[in-house]
Amino acid sequence: MPIQIDLLAAEPAALGESPLWDHRNARLWWVDALAGRLRSSDDEGRDPAEWRFDRPVGSIGLCDDGLILAQADNFCRFDPASGATRLVARPAMEPATRLNDGKADRDGRFLAASMRAGEDGGVGSLFRLDADGGCERIEHGMAIGNALCFSPAGDLMYFADSMEGLLRRYRYDRDTGAIGPCEVLADCREQGSGPDGATVDSEGRIWVALVLAQAIACYDAQGRHLRTIAMPVPYPSCPAFGGPALDTLYVTTIANSGHRLVADHPDAGRIVAVRGLDALGLAEGVYR
Incomplete structure (x- = not known):
């Protein structure tokens, strides 16, 4: 089946992130x-819905009664039916940082990384939100935490500092949420860009947004580069598998990041749908 790349009908975003x-x-x-x-929309970008908040929303995840949001400085639950939010935790963050990329693990926790606006300085952290509302810093020292995702078995965590350019791998303790030592899995700069968001398919391959290379790269679980898929618009920010069969790769893009990334392409900020990749995603984890 040949690869088919389309743009969803949904309205473009300035800083599209965290497809789910x-x-x-x-x-x-x-x-x-x-x-x-x-x-929110259906799988083709139709039947749109939108909610607005008084602060940035870096990432989102499923939870047992709606969504979990990583807002600028807190984690909160969101009920789409009522539009109500409920604070869960405020992580201990460095000044002038905000929460960015996030993902639920396969055992009911939600993790999100912080970054400093303007991208300078290694003061970002990775926080783990546990089911009881406890919040722990488990990694520190990155400028822009990104590419957070988990292996199919849930025992490996992938993560990156976009400014460093390396895709990292950590052993992940499914019982406690503790991480092991950092290993370098792949140097994404060899494909033309540091990593932005990422996701994992059912075979354990990692699909990474190469934001500066206008492409998605695919790596195997050993870090070998398998293929690169060119995107039709600039600045792809994050991929996620979805659709009824979990065989569509949805990719958010950036029109204006608020600092360095500004696109003049007419379709900047649209969501790209890639089909025919011969890859299936996994159902997303649910924060409990």
Whole structure:
């Protein structure tokens, strides 16, 4: 089957991030991060819905009664039916940082990384939100934490500092959420860009947004580069598998990141849908 690349009908975002397929309700979710806008549609970008918040939303995840949001400085639950939010935790963050990329693990926790606006300085952290609302810093020292995702078995965590350019791998203790020592899995700069968001397919391959190379790269679990898929618009930010069969790769893109990345392409900020990759995703984890 040849690769088919389309743009969804949904309205473009300034800083599109955190695509998320809700397999329970057959809905695609994503955020316009700095604008504090949460969006949803069907698998083709139709039947749109939107909610606005008074602060940036860096990433989102499924939870047992709606969504979990990593807002600028807190984690909160969100009920799409009522539009209500409920604070869960405020991580101990460095000044002038905000929460960015996040993902639920396969055992009911939610993790999110922080970054400093403007991208300078290694003061970002990776936080783990546990089911009881406890929040722990488990990694520190990155400028822009990104590419957070988990192996199919849930025993490996992938993570990156976009400014460093390396895709990292950590052993992940599914019982406690503790991480092992950092290993370098791949140097994404060899493909033309540091890593942005990432996801894992059912065979354990890692699909990484190469934001500066206008492409998605695929690596195997040993870090070998397998293929690169060119995107039709600049600045792809994060991929996620979705659709009824989990065989569509949805990719958010950036029109204006608020600092360095500004695109003049007419379709900048649109969501790209890639089909025919001969890859299937996994149902997203659920924060409990």
